[in-house]
Amino acid sequence: MRFFKQNHRGINQHKKQQLQNSDSVGTKVFSSIRDNVNYINDFFYHSHDLMTYQFKFKQKECVVFYFETLVDPDRLEQNFFVPLAQCTNDDNGGSLILEHFPKSNNFHEITKKMLQGFSIIIKDGEQHVLLIDTASTNERSLEEPQNEKIVRGSHLGFVENISTNLNLLRKSIKNQNLFIEYLTLGEITSEKIAIVHMKGIANEEVVKKVQQRIKSISSDMIFSPGYFEEFIEDSTASPFPQMLNTERLDRVAANLIEGRIAIFVDGSPTVLIVPINFFSFYQSPDDYNSRAYIGTFIRVIRLCSFMLAITLPALYIAVIGFHFEILPEELVLAVRGAVDKIPYPPLIEALIMELTIELIREAGIRLPSAIGPSISIVGGLVIGDAIVKAGLVSNTMIVVVATTAIASYVVPSNEMSAAVRLLRFPMMMAAATFGFIGIVFGLMALLIHLCKLESFGSPYFAPMAPLRWKDLKDSIVRMPVWKMNSRPLDHQPEKMQQQSESRKWEENE
Structure with missing residues (x-):
């Protein structure tokens, strides 16, 4: 058609600069198809993946615009081209085909939709554009989260598509009180954010605080929850994570029903x-899919592993450097004989081994999955054996470091595991510097912190500080489920009771 050959004269350089500065906000669709076509081409800088298709309908010139890199060709063909080919210019069915698509007369909305995978139809003489949802969906199948292994329970994990994730959540919580609010963040990336909570259970003040912090973010890009997390957490200087990251559907559903808030980011599971x-x-x-005693035992082991991971290397250094007398007589000679051959202080010995373990761990993550675990195991064995024979590290130090590494990986959360590994160095x-006194002062500083x-106004160390006896039934220990009649108080839910007194049938037997 001729209007495609006119070298986009509809918009001059002044208008083009104005277009780029305004980002199409407030610009209405023109009545001339030539001006609309030129506007779209100039707005996207004549990108090579911006495709056009010209046709006539009811004696009017029409143009379809779409990005071939964002559009599913099969959806475009089935939703538009096939129905259009089956009708003629005089067939009223063709009018119905075009009329049932949503319309827009604002270029800001139109260009945003095109970047989301929509195709648009421009008709000559009409000041609106038809929108066709033809977005390509490259989704992976639903599977168990790789970072959160599941022993017993639901094996469904989230994927990178926010619509799929919210669909899974809606199916899991079939309740009208489940409220979802959409936001868009990132001046350039325009990532879709969903804030989800249960009306009548979640504290509205906390919900408003979350919304306010998210809406205050002004950044060109929001690529992942980790990038997004630092903008809204209470203390960025703390080594402890103040938001729980998970890919498990059952974990998100349980926390929502307890009155907490979930934040979904499009493009991340x-x-x-x-x-x-x-x-x-x-x-x-x-923990809730096993017996109460077993769940409590496992939780206690996890919490003990926290203390073990941050204090065991420090205890080794304090004993060897300051308090050798506390060792049993049977161990004194063996430990002293191994330590006397080491040419530097216990701190340097511990740092060498701890940093070596971190290097092996990082290498195991970055290497291809086929050889990563093998290199980690072989590297640990070879380096451990060679470094002891070379007299650089004692056998006792190898045991201490290996136990510390195992303890740091017991925690179910990768973010907390990273914090624990970092804390053992101070x-x-x-x-x-001070022996046992230094450890005591270090633990006191950690407890004060x-x-x-x-976390969003809620005490992080609850229910220990402030102490709430009722909430201890589901923190350090795991009481039987039928005894958990109320929700935790730390996040101040609007509805405290979550179940009535259970096992009343025992009274009748």
Whole structure:
């Protein structure tokens, strides 16, 4: 057609600059098809993946615009081209085909939709554009989350598509009180965010606080929950995560019903849950799928592993450097004989091994999956054996470091595991300087920090600080489910009771 050959004269350089500066906000669709075509081409800088298709309908010139990199060709053909080919210019069915599509007369909305995979139809003489949803969906299948292994329970995990994730959540919580609010963040990337909570259960003040913090973000890009997390958390200087990251559907559903808020980010399977406390990171949905005594035993082991991971290397340094007398007589000679051959202080010995373990761990993650685990195991064995024979590290140090590494990976949350691995280094420094006194002061500083920390206004170390006896039934221990009649108080839910007194049938037997 001739209007495609006119070298986009409809918009001059002044208008083009104005177009780029305004980002099409407030610009209405022109009545001339030539001006509309030129506007779309200039707005997208004549990108090579911007495709056009020209046809006549009812003696009017029509143009279809779409990005071939965002559109599913089969959907475009089935939704538009096939029905259009089956009708003639005099057939009223053709009018119905075009009329049932949604319309828009604002170029800001139109260009946003095109970047989401929509195709648009421009008709000559009409000041609106038809929108066709032809977005390509490159989704992976639903599967178990790789970072959160499931022993017993639902094996469904979230994927990168936010619509699929919310669909799974709606199917899991079939209740009209499940409220979803959409936001768009990122001046350039325009990522879709969903804030989800249960009306009547979640505290509205906390919900407003989450909304306010998210809406205050002004950034060119929001690529992932980790990137997004730092904008809204209470204390960015703290090593502890203040939002719970999970890919498990059952975990998100359970926290929503308890009165917490879930934040979904399009393009990521990870969901952020707020507000949260320290003990939530040491809980797993698998705890509720086993006997109460077994769940309690596993939780206690996880919490003990926290203390073990941050204090064991520090205890080794303090004992060897300051308090050798506390060792049993049977161990004194063996430990002293191994340590006397080491040419540097215990702190340097511990740092060498801890950093070596971190290097092996990082290498195992970055290497291809086929050889990563093998390199990690072989590297650990070979380096451990060779470094002891070379007299650079004692056998006792190898045992300490291996136990510490295992303890740091017991926590179900990867973010908390990273915080634990980081905390042992200042504890080692304190032990090397003051011995046991340094460890005590280090633990006191850590406890003060945990008591002071908050997550969206909720106490991070609840229910230990402030102490709430009722909430202890589902923190350090896991009481039987039928005894958990009320929700945790730390995030201040509007509805405290979550179930009536159960097992009344025992009274009748």
